[in-house]
Amino acid sequence: MTWKEAYPDIPLGQDACGIIAMAEKSGKPSHRIVRRTLESLYRMAHRAGAIRGEGDGTGIQTDIPRELWARFLEEAGLDPELAFNPRFFVGHFFLPKTEAGRLEEFQELLRREGQPLGVRPVHFRLGEVVSEVLGPVGRRTEPIFLQVAGLSPDGDAPLWELGLRLEASFPVHVVSLSTYSVVYKVRGAAELLKRYYPELSRPEFKSTIALGHNRYSTNTLSTFEQVQPFGLLGHNGEINTIERLRREMDYLGIPRTGGSDSQDLNRMLEGLIYRYGLSLPEAMDLVFPPVLGEVKGLPPELQDLYLALRQRFGPLAQGPAAIVSRHRDEAVFATDAMGLRPLWQLETPYEIVFSSERGVFSAEEFVTEPKPLAPGEKVYLRLTPEGPKVYPFDRHQRLVLERIAARTPVAGYRVHLSGPIRQAPPPVAGGSEPQVE
Structure with missing residues (x-):
């Protein structure tokens, strides 16, 4: 039974790029994870652009x-x-x-x-x-x-x-x-990936986790280099504040890629991890903090955390986006604050899955009801020899709080929720009102 047959009143969704992440529940490397990720990309082929009949690009990240x-x-x-x-x-x-x-x-x-x-x-x-x-x-x-x-x-x-x-x-x-990881990507349709790289079909090619991406280019040209996933992530969406993010990269001494917004987002996260010692969950929350409306409903200690992050760094990656990311034995899956790009959490007898569409599998394959990530939600996954451990959003937030608070004080920052604690600067000369970026 297909998803359309099982749930005829629920649209499957066919907008923008297609992303998927799949982790082996046994914790042991398998070729099945690679094969199933490739098959899922085929099934989301409609989530890829085409120029002159050729796909914008498709790729996969796996264990070595x-x-x-x-x-x-x-x-x-x-x-x-x-x-x-x-x-x-x-x-x-x-x-x-x-x-x-x-x-x-x-x-x-x-x-x-x-x-x-x-x-x-x-x-x-x-x-x-x-x-x-x-x-x-x-x-x-x-x-x-x-x-x-x-x-x-x-x-x-x-x-x-x-x-x-x-x-x-x-x-x-x-x-x-x-x-720990390798990436294969090609300028073409999803069905080309396995045909272009024959080693992806070899039974010795095994992985415990895989990230896949079908590219739908909206504002950049398609090249082999701009196809995703990159070293850390696969990204569906746009970063509307990309110039602000790039200026912050300059300030931090993290070189720009000269490529797309997704490439620079990946580069920023890599720089935060490799030069500044953050973990993947910390880097993701630093670049994608919750919006103030959500922060106001959090416990006081989490209000302190996110106001500290916003005061020290700012929400630099705003815009419609869904992300699958992985660094070593940690993975984070996230949606934007408005929920404009879908991401579903799924489970089969053999895999934990995060996907743009639940229709990549038949309804009979699921052992739990598929769950869409809420706007602004993040889910944390840790790979262990016994299998992946999945932590919901509140556990992810507590983990980030523990790690950030061990590095730097965050207590008291929630005072900024009550409004500016200093007088605002005068308007820009020649302007009629304060200029807000």
Whole structure:
């Protein structure tokens, strides 16, 4: 039975990008998670734009497929056990085909820039792709897909800094560079992803969680580089305050990407995590704090927390948006304050799912009633060896309070709810009233 048959009076919704996140309930890596995420993207193909009959783009973020990389290393004459080292990293890079003659130069640059950071690459390979499945526009903009494996001295922070240096000094796009995740993306329709990257179909390709994204470009051109997901997130919507966010990035010393609003949002969150030491839940609440109307109904200690965040940082990412995000063993799923982009929480016998549409599965597959996230709601998920643990919004807020309060005092900030505590500055010269951004 389809969702339309089971619930004929409830619209499925077909607006904007399609996003999905799926976590394996057993806690063990499986190929099923990868396959089911790809199938769900096919079923949300209507949530993707098309130019000249070609899709705007589709992508997937997964765990590093360590069994697969053990085989790659063995084929290269290297120790396959290296793939299971917690310091092992995999990098995916897009280089313009016009730079095909400079591959060795790029590899040397990566070694040279990585050395002072303690990053040691051990294997370079051209990733397997099937260019014939692309349409004419996709082929014209198709990049070289380079894969790099190696060892990081301390998690992903040195890798993030390395990626910034590489993009600043070479015409390269860092698709992903991490000790825990990889990203595959293509300029085309959802059904092309598995066909373009054959390794996604290999049974050794296993993951405990996957994020998927179908792109519907509304105000930027479609390129391989702008397809999502990025290193941390998949984003459906627009950031209406993007210039304010970008100015704050400049102030914090986090380089802009020069790309879309979603790319800069991802870059801001990465900077907060890798340069300023925040966790993913903290970074998400810092950039997406609740609106004041919601804050007024919270307990006093949470009012202190969110007024402290708004006073010190401000609501920098406002606009219609739904987000699926993941960093290491933590994931956060969120909707905008007005609930203008849908996100559903679903559960099947094998997966915990967050999706733009509940219709990606048949009604018989659900073990609980699908639940739409409320406007401004966030759900926190932690990956554990026993399986994912899901925490509702109030538990997410308490977690953020504990972590932020351990870093800096937040008590007393709720005084700002009563109104300005200082006299407002005079109007801008020549203006007829105070100017509000």
